[in-house]
Amino acid sequence: QNPSTDTAWSYIVAGGWDNNVYTDKVEILHPGASDWVFAQNLPAYRIFCNMVNLDDQVYLLAGGTLNGTTWTYAQDILVYNSATTAMEDSTRDIQPVTRRYAAEI
Numbered sequence: 582q583n584p585s586t587d588t589a590w591s592y593i594v595a596g597g598w599d600n601n602v603y604t605d606k607v608e609i610l611h612p613g614a615s616d617w618v619f620a621q622n623l624p625a626y627r628i629f630c631n632m633v634n635l636d637d638q639v640y641l642l643a644g645g646t647l648n649g650t651t652w653t654y655a656q657d658i659l660v661y662n663s664a665t666t667a668m669e670d671s672t673r674d675i676q677p678v679t680r681r682y683a684a685e686i
Contacts, residue, residue, distance in 0.1 A: 620666035
C-alpha cells in the first residue's frame, strides 16, 4: 500500500454513539467509493475505543461499555479480517497500568 496516496487506503469506523444509541456497527469507505458499506458488527458495542494500523493490520483496542453508571473496560484487542469483513479476537489483551492502558502487539 502507498501511504502517500489517499486512494490506497480504506477508512474504517467502528462502534461509538449514533443517534443517541451506543452502536456495534462497522462501516468501511473503500478507495474511490462515494458510499460507506457495512461490515460485520462488533462482538459488542464499544465506545471511546481506538483504532490503529500496524503493518497493514487494523486493530481496535480499549474503550468499553456503560451499563447504567457502571463502566466495563474492554481488555481484548480486535483485528480486522478483510476476508470475513469482521473485527476478530487478536488473542492479545490490554494490560491496565494505573488508569491508563498499554498494549503489546
